[in-house]
Amino acid sequence: MIEWLTLLQILVAVVGGAIAVMLGLIGRRPSDLTMAFTGVVALLLIVQLGVAIASPIMGNEPSGSLLEFYIYLISAILIPFGAGFWALLDRSRWSTIILGVACLAVAVMLFRMSQIWFIQGA
């Protein structure tokens, strides 16, 4: 795991999540903006997967359990895709809130993942 990349992604997820929840609360349907935030969060998670696979090979070992890390990562990847498909099928304001909740959930999971990688067992 790369520290700055993870921080950047948590930032994107929190900002995107907060924007989507607010837009949903004022009654907006899923838009290009909220879908784009969710998409970027999902894309960065795929990048994280690549980084997670490559890191130990390059000597960047997790301080905690790699298995636990991967359970979080795989679960996290499912969330924005699930919310995104939901938003494509259900064009209501509630889908916008769900996009936001998904981004915020990913932010929490990324925080947990960074703990496992950098702090746990260190």
Added chain:
Amino acid sequence: MTATRPPHANEHTRRSGLGRVLIAVYAVLALAALGRSFFQIATKFHDAPVAYALSAVAALIYVVATIALIAPGRTWMRVAWVTISIELAGVLIVGFLSIFLPVLFPHDTVWSVFGRGYLFLPLVMPILGLLWLRRSRSPLAVAGETR
């Protein structure tokens, strides 16, 4: 959704509006609980078989509750009531015990300290869930059934 409500109006309200957000959060919680309990059982089950078995049971209850909130019909509605009530009882009982008798729960479960490890969602969600189930029973549906 059409302007005139179909006969099974309560089934539609259960999955409409705010209910969808509830279902989404439940799905995430179920996923998180499943993931954690899988890890606990796969790596350190013998440290605390009771606590980790409890985690697994809790995770399964979240999965069933999520499905019950989505699935139509009165039976699923009842399943949702039961599973969400069990969640609330579980988080309250385990929450209190883990604070006042920590000896009983030296290892983390989903419900320890009222679900602190999960942003207290395990405490908040069943309360919102029960409120939502109560609200989504339309007056017509209530008149037609005595539970």
